[in-house]
Amino acid sequence: MLPRRNIGILAVVPRTRAIDLELVRDPLLDAVTAIASARDEAAVCVIVRRAARELTDADGVTFVLRKGNRCYYADEDAIGPLWKGRQFPIDTCISGWAMLNRQHVIVPDIYSDDRIPHDAYRATFVKSLAMVPVRREDPIAAIGAYWAAYHMATPVEIGVLQSLADAAALALFNVQLDADLKTALRQEREAREAAESASRLKDEFLALLSHELRTPLHVINNWLWQLKQGNAMPPMILSKALDVIERNTALQSRLVDDLLDVSRAAAGKLSIDAQLVDLGAVCRSVVELSQPAAREKSIVLTISGDGDPRIWGDPERLQQVMSNVISNAIKFSAKGGRVDVQVMREGSLASVVVKDNGPGVPPEFLPHMFDRFRQADASMTRRQGGLGLGLTIVRDIMALHGGTVRAESAGKDQGTSIHLEFAVAEESRASSDVHRPPAGSKQPVH
Amino acid sequence: MKPAKVLVAEDYDDARDIMAMVLQSAGYQVLEARDGVEALEVARSFLPTIIVMDMFMPNMDGLTATRALRDEPQLRRIPVIAQTAQTSVISGSRELFDAVLAKPCSPDLLIRTIADLLAR
Numbered sequence: 035m036l037p038r039r040n041i042g043i044l045a046v047v048p049r050t051r052a053i054d055l056e057l058v059r060d061p062l063l064d065a066v067t068a069i070a071s072a073r074d075e076a077a078v079c080v081i082v083r084r085a086a087r088e089l090t091d092a093d094g095v096t097f098v099l100r101k102g103n104r105c106y107y108a109d110e111d112a113i114g115p116l117w118k119g120r121q122f123p124i125d126t127c128i129s130g131w132a133m134l135n136r137q138h139v140i141v142p143d144i145y146s147d148d149r150i151p152h153d154a155y156r157a158t159f160v161k162s163l164a165m166v167p168v169r170r171e172d173p174i175a176a177i178g179a180y181w182a183a184y185h186m187a188t189p190v191e192i193g194v195l196q197s198l199a200d201a202a203a204l205a206l207f208n209v210q211l212d213a214d215l216k217t218a219l220r221q222e223r224e225a226r227e228a229a230e231s232a233s234r235l236k237d238e239f240l241a242l243l244s245h246e247l248r249t250p251l252h253v254i255n256n257w258l259w260q261l262k263q264g265n266a267m268p269p270m271i272l273s274k275a276l277d278v279i280e281r282n283t284a285l286q287s288r289l290v291d292d293l294l295d296v297s298r299a300a301a302g303k304l305s306i307d308a309q310l311v312d313l314g315a316v317c318r319s320v321v322e323l324s325q326p327a328a329r330e331k332s333i334v335l336t337i338s339g340d341g342d343p344r345i346w347g348d349p350e351r352l353q354q355v356m357s358n359v360i361s362n363a364i365k366f367s368a369k370g371g372r373v374d375v376q377v378m379r380e381g382s383l384a385s386v387v388v389k390d391n392g393p394g395v396p397p398e399f400l401p402h403m404f405d406r407f408r409q410a411d412a413s414m415t416r417r418q419g420g421l422g423l424g425l426t427i428v429r430d431i432m433a434l435h436g437g438t439v440r441a442e443s444a445g446k447d448q449g450t451s452i453h454l455e456f457a458v459a460e461e462s463r464a465s466s467d468v469h470r471p472p473a474g475s476k477q478p479v480h
Numbered sequence: 481m482k483p484a485k486v487l488v489a490e491d492y493d494d495a496r497d498i499m500a501m502v503l504q505s506a507g508y509q510v511l512e513a514r515d516g517v518e519a520l521e522v523a524r525s526f527l528p529t530i531i532v533m534d535m536f537m538p539n540m541d542g543l544t545a546t547r548a549l550r551d552e553p554q555l556r557r558i559p560v561i562a563q564t565a566q567t568s569v570i571s572g573s574r575e576l577f578d579a580v581l582a583k584p585c586s587p588d589l590l591i592r593t594i595a596d597l598l599a600r
Contacts, residue, residue, distance in 0.1 A: 245536060248583045248584055251583070252585065255587075257498050259587045260498060260501055278498070
């Protein structure tokens with residue numbers, strides 16, 4: 035039974051604005067066609083609100099999108115401002131009611147219906163409304179029509195609104211499908227490009243590996259042939275032969291060791307045997323061992339520092355880290371350059387900085403310096419020899435020590451500095467408190 | 481008869497040294513160059529009988545240097561042996577070379593190849 039007061043009002047306000055199905059049929063078909071060809075959400079909104087207002091002869095129309103548990107008043111077309119851009123909880127507004135109940139709602143007098151949040155309406159012209167859900171089986175939006183004077187929406191008006199809503203549902207579904215398809219295509223393309231790039235890097239690396247393994251072998255083979263000729267060889271030449279063979283054998287062993295380290299690290303099988311280590315002593319010993327290589331290029335290699343920070347680590351692996359970083363600095367510095375190693379302790383942080391005044395690193399390459407198979411300039415590698423795995427191994431070993439490594443360079447010809455940071459071992463405290471990164475785990479520096 | 485002059489273009493000192501020694505033992509006069517630019521200069525100045533060219537070299541690689549040789553009337557007929565640890569780099573330009581030898585390459589093969597090319 036209808037409430038009495040509605041009947042009373044119906045009696046005094048004649049329905050002068052009711053629309054005729056015959057008159058709206060063609061414009062409705064046009065609107066549905068236009069909605070079907072809309073390419074995005076905004077275009078659907080625009081056509082729907084315009085058509086809904088014209089065809090129902092309403093004083094205002096809103097297009098409300100469901101955003102989770104909220105109703106978002108996305109768009110409106112009205113004689114006065116409604117709620118465009120605002121959001122309301124789905125269970126407090128009438129558009130939410132239409133969506134949650136999957137059915138249209140007709141409210142001839144909003145102030146006599148307690149589903150309506152009256153406060154939100156007081157500032158508006160609205161007296162009567164009708165609301166239809168978009169996508170009836172699982173609503174994603176709603177279309178509202180509003181009248182300034184009392185109006186009971188007719189079945190024809192509801193039919194028009196629902197037709198527009200159904201067309202909008204299909205259009206929004208298509209828009210979503212189109213967006214999903216584009217996203218899927220883009221993701222597929224990106225994945226393919228990444229795979230191709232990785233495969234290219236791997237091919238280049240394998241070519242380089244083959245070159246770097248064959249070159250010392252060629253030297254060794256040629257010397258062995260020469261030694262086997264049976265000619266009396268002056269002792270100086272013989273001694274040179276042994277030096278060259280030894281050096282080239284060491285070069286190959288080093289390549290093989292590096293390759294094994296990188297492949298172990300990639301498989302998560304690189305491990306460290308941690309003990310208390312004097313970081314300063316490790317650095318001094320590596321600097322000492324690197325002096326001949328530095329002298330050969332007239333490079334000044336220095337070490338300085340305050341205190342001898344002690345850290346938890348694997349002395350052999352730390353030696354490898356320092357050796358890779360320092361030999362890299364020497365390798366990429368020009369003749370007559372300098373390489374400075376600085377060991378520091380700041381609070382609970384132990385750090386080593388290895389700075390050279392070599393060719394520097396382009397800023398775009400800095401983040402890739404520690405990547406596998408990556409080198410800034412392939413032609414540089416040819417000149418310098420090696421596979422460029424040194425810094426990758428450094429990064430992997432640092433991770434096992436719970437430390438960090440990063441490279442800095444101000445740019446071309448500005449030199450490069452490698453910064454290594456470790457947590458200082460706190461020996462004075464009880465052994466259970468000692469900071470000790472478990473072998474094989476990554477830990478941030480404390 | 482004057483000994484044939486072999487130009488060895490190779491950036492790796494250890495490799496260039498021993499190849500020079502091997503070729504001298506085999507009775508050749510040896511000229512040396514450390515990159516493609518030097519190889520062209522030495523070739524112009526000393527007109528070698530034959531060239532053994534490494535491919536991966538700084539400043540100018542062996543492929544570029546050989547192309548340049550083929551463009552110079554005085555040098556274009558000098559036989560060039562590509563000797564490289566990575567034969568794939570010349571896969572598309574094989575016709576530039578009179579022979580291609582992969583490293584590691586035995587001196588016997590190199591000497592035989594040189595002798596064959598000089599006998600043609």
